[in-house]
Amino acid sequence: MLIIEQEKRDWLLEQVNSTPHPNWTEIARQYEEVFGERRHRSTIRRWVLTLMRDEHILEHYGEDGLLRDEVGTRRAKLESAHFKKRVSDLVNKQLSHENIVDVIKMSAQALPPNKIRLRETQKTTSESPIVAVAPLTDLHIGEFVDTQQMGGLNAYDFEIFTNRLFGWTNQISDLCSLRRSFVSVPILKVPMLGDMVSGEIHEELVRTNLDNVIMTMARGAYMVSQSLMTLASQFEEVHVDSVVGNHQRLRKEIYYKDKYVGWDYLFYQWVAAFCKDQPNIKFTIPKTFYQLIDVAGFNVLIHHGDAMRGSSMQQKVHSLRQALQPQGKAFQYMFMGHYHHVEEHDIGTGTALMCGCMKGTDEYAMLQGLASRATHVLTFFHPKYGLISRDTIYLENFDDERHGFNDYVPEIWAELIE
Numbered sequence: 001m002l003i004i005e006q007e008k009r010d011w012l013l014e015q016v017n018s019t020p021h022p023n024w025t026e027i028a029r030q031y032e033e034v035f036g037e038r039r040h041r042s043t044i045r046r047w048v049l050t051l052m053r054d055e056h057i058l059e060h061y062g063e064d065g066l067l068r069d070e071v072g073t074r075r076a077k078l079e080s081a082h083f084k085k086r087v088s089d090l091v092n093k094q095l096s097h098e099n100i101v102d103v104i105k106m107s108a109q110a111l112p113p114n115k116i117r118l119r120e121t122q123k124t125t126s127e128s129p130i131v132a133v134a135p136l137t138d139l140h141i142g143e144f145v146d147t148q149q150m151g152g153l154n155a156y157d158f159e160i161f162t163n164r165l166f167g168w169t170n171q172i173s174d175l176c177s178l179r180r181s182f183v184s185v186p187i188l189k190v191p192m193l194g195d196m197v198s199g200e201i202h203e204e205l206v207r208t209n210l211d212n213v214i215m216t217m218a219r220g221a222y223m224v225s226q227s228l229m230t231l232a233s234q235f236e237e238v239h240v241d242s243v244v245g246n247h248q249r250l251r252k253e254i255y256y257k258d259k260y261v262g263w264d265y266l267f268y269q270w271v272a273a274f275c276k277d278q279p280n281i282k283f284t285i286p287k288t289f290y291q292l293i294d295v296a297g298f299n300v301l302i303h304h305g306d307a308m309r310g311s312s313m314q315q316k317v318h319s320l321r322q323a324l325q326p327q328g329k330a331f332q333y334m335f336m337g338h339y340h341h342v343e344e345h346d347i348g349t350g351t352a353l354m355c356g357c358m359k360g361t362d363e364y365a366m367l368q369g370l371a372s373r374a375t376h377v378l379t380f381f382h383p384k385y386g387l388i389s390r391d392t393i394y395l396e397n398f399d400d401e402r403h404g405f406n407d408y409v410p411e412i413w414a415e416l417i418e
């Protein structure tokens, strides 16, 4: 139950009852005008949704119902804290991370599968189908970037993340349709390159994150699953290959042993669990922090990019090649996240590509002189010519476009999909 003065309560409910599509930015602006308090639009939205829920319970179950709900909510919060502590305990005791993964696989209900409706190409002039590669990286879900401190350069919260993800989904779909006017695109690859949740590796993140890392991970995974399920209906196959980032780690200190143990790894497991009934999505979630994936016959090395710290890109690529090549793991391309911007390096056989970032510039990046836009890339691979094109997707374009995902998260996650 939300404790808020009656006057504000009535005013807020009045605003949303008068329109089927409330404009939260506008309501937040008017709220400040009427009550003289500045509240972020995501806060206003959360309040209103809670108030509407309370009203609904009161109407159907009376005061007792509200009380029961309050008790249930508190219990769920305690359980969430308890679960978090158990995760840390398990990890600290070096017990098997797989136990947690098993719990996720058993407890998560899958989203209902989507029908696969391939948009057939009318007449293709090219014999060889091409492969689309759309990395998802550095979502930093749960991080809050304050637009006021950023001077309006960027803003980030859960709602903006969801809007950007929805826009990304639609643009990937559009850009593939464009190609389909001349060639077929049966396979979509979505490498997930790490830093999916904000995590708690810095004190300032612990202080300013929007919610605890457990809820963030589950809600974020639920949104990403809906995005993948939407795309899966448009391709014969969708391959999701993942590597973990550096923000996923459970402790502030940097560790290299058991690097897979952390929030990204669990996030990927949640996404896979939500998508398990969709027959044409295949997940590869390894414990290694790099993967060689086959794209139209080319070897693409994917990793987060934090291993490339220090010396120049050319040197790092060279040493990786020297180590991997004798094992028959030669790579022609390399895809990374971590750098939070898009950049290409020619590495002789192809490209080392830094694939952007969903969060965009934050306070840290701006003050370190690393400002850039929130971008993602979409690339296409031809079986003979390799990477033949790269598109850039500017994600801030979707900030104010209301997404179409289901973002209602009940207190009990098992009821997530209803």
Ligand SMILES: [Mn+2]
Pocket (backbone or CB within 6 Å): 138, 195, 245, 247, 338, 340
């Ligand atoms: Mn990052």
